[in-house]
Amino acid sequence: MENFTFFNPTRIEFGTGKEQLIGRHLAEHGVKKVLLCYGSERIKREGLFDLVSKSLSEKGISLVELGGIVSNPVISKVREGIALARTQQVDAILSVGGGSVLDSAKAIAAGVPYAGDVWDLFAGKARIASALPLFAILTLAATGSEMNPSSVVTNDETREKFFIASTALFPKVSIVNPALMQGVTRDYLAYSAADVIAHLIEAYFTATVHPRLQSRLVESLLNTIIETTEALLADPADYDARAQFAWAATLALNGLSYSGAAGFSYPNHAIEHSLSALFNVPHGAGLSVVVPAWMKWYQERNPAQFTRFARNVFGVDTGEQGIAALEAWFAKIGTPTRLGQLGIREADLPATVDNVLGNLRVFGIADSYPREAVVAILTNAL
């Protein structure tokens, strides 16, 4: 087991009705005026916006709206949010939505007190010294952003999808009410499952040190995601399944699953970020294509862990069977497993590989993934 620091000060308020107390949480942090970030107008149609507005106004907190944040969120929208937050002199950011809204909110929170252009923070040209306090009401469980200090945003000019991380970006309070997620489509549920599974397997397979305790925790979360995704596809109103799915998604990327592991990396995310940056595919759909392709390429580098995965997650005997079982499961729940299903053709590979090589440098693993490796992995996904 490697040395590590575990520090996660986010307060999770989990369960039904918790969003009704958002005003109280902001008031406890002294917030007077907040930038409310959201995506589509769905939160207005379904009443969540009114409920949040009412809770805020009861505590004398005024709000400024920033709607229209899209999946695979873009830095141009973040810049718009920073300008608005400055003009309106808000003292906190509130995200109401899924991971894309929350990651945009984090970038805005970091960008407001930074004098230069916010992309500098993503490009490694400047460090995050401080951020506005951040709060979240989650409406889609997938990214884990509600209990971690990271944000991923795409530069819509350069088509780079990069990330930032800073302890200043832990949400102060994240409200996770599974009932708010009941309207998630079958497609997005499947993409979300693929995203969570990808978060869990990156360190599980790539770490040079991965103690059995951590492997067991990861397998507990993997088995929960698989079981509850199937339950939700059978019955979208199954609150308990949705709740376990949501909490497993949070725990998958809050530091727990890789504490004490060492030498791990995020190759699947590095590769997928190029697919969503270049072709604007849903992140989870990209991951369900990349993960099996990467596993087939990587397996021989850590065969014992692939056998362990096969046995403890799918109840099959060999590493190959485990990969095949995961790929078949992705297909069964309705998330893509081939680049063609994303509309990406063989002719698109050269430009994709170039973008992936840039991401691999950002992720610090360019040496382990030379061009021919990336070509081999993407070819596995054709």
Added chain:
Amino acid sequence: MENFTFFNPTRIEFGTGKEQLIGRHLAEHGVKKVLLCYGSERIKREGLFDLVSKSLSEKGISLVELGGIVSNPVISKVREGIALARTQQVDAILSVGGGSVLDSAKAIAAGVPYAGDVWDLFAGKARIASALPLFAILTLAATGSEMNPSSVVTNDETREKFFIASTALFPKVSIVNPALMQGVTRDYLAYSAADVIAHLIEAYFTATVHPRLQSRLVESLLNTIIETTEALLADPADYDARAQFAWAATLALNGLSYSGAAGFSYPNHAIEHSLSALFNVPHGAGLSVVVPAWMKWYQERNPAQFTRFARNVFGVDTGEQGIAALEAWFAKIGTPTRLGQLGIREADLPATVDNVLGNLRVFGIADSYPREAVVAILTNAL
């Protein structure tokens, strides 16, 4: 899954050499003068005291010593610490030791700003409004106190063993260096294993709502404790086993294992607190006697979970076999399973039952455990 709040702001610094940075952590929190709490003189003989002193003085932090804290820590010593902290005007408390030292440090931290007698806080006569900031260097992994807001102390006049809990009592920073635990005796390793297992099984068996996700996480931790205890008994120098044991012990009682569970209680702790309060037995040794006796009595109330435990922890088929396997495992690692091994005889039962009934009221479960139930459980342990 029930609604819950998860909030745990303690920073864990885990691994070798982490204690050398204690001065820096205190300085970052603005500490100028600290009350250093410890147990025996062992930390002076083995050099840890000097190392801590040096780290503090390098940051200009002065220290006041409170040594001689014993296992099953007592309120009279806590009062001595409070008086010393006030006279010396320290601005923080630092625990260097195991759970007993840390629980005493927590009680001192809570008692210093409270105008009345500190036992009021344990007896429910007053609430904890604030506490001095608290830091810990852990030398024994068992109680989980390093990452939770609770403290258990015995009143040496009334022989009551009660607890306090407050978010003000989360340690700011806890240093968990498994190498500092290498000198733990075989007996105390076994007692510690029993303590952690008891923490894990209380909610696992008693909860009226215990989602499968949480059961899986508990089983992951149980299997880790069993596996690493055996590894450490075979080779006390096995750092990796000691590290996994320590992190599993922390995770067993930091909120993770019971988030989303409901209707659970701590009957084994309520019963054991009487054994250690009346007979001064090690807490873990008391628990390894109480737990199988309680399981035999409780099993018919939740048979499915006992079968699950039997299969997933010991690989046996029935609830009875699971209980027998745990009892045999306790015997194998050398922790008691019978009251007689603790020097407690049948003639001691009436007075013990009276004390237990008092604890059950404090734990809020007196209605579920009438006198005849306590007699039955303790009789199982004869």
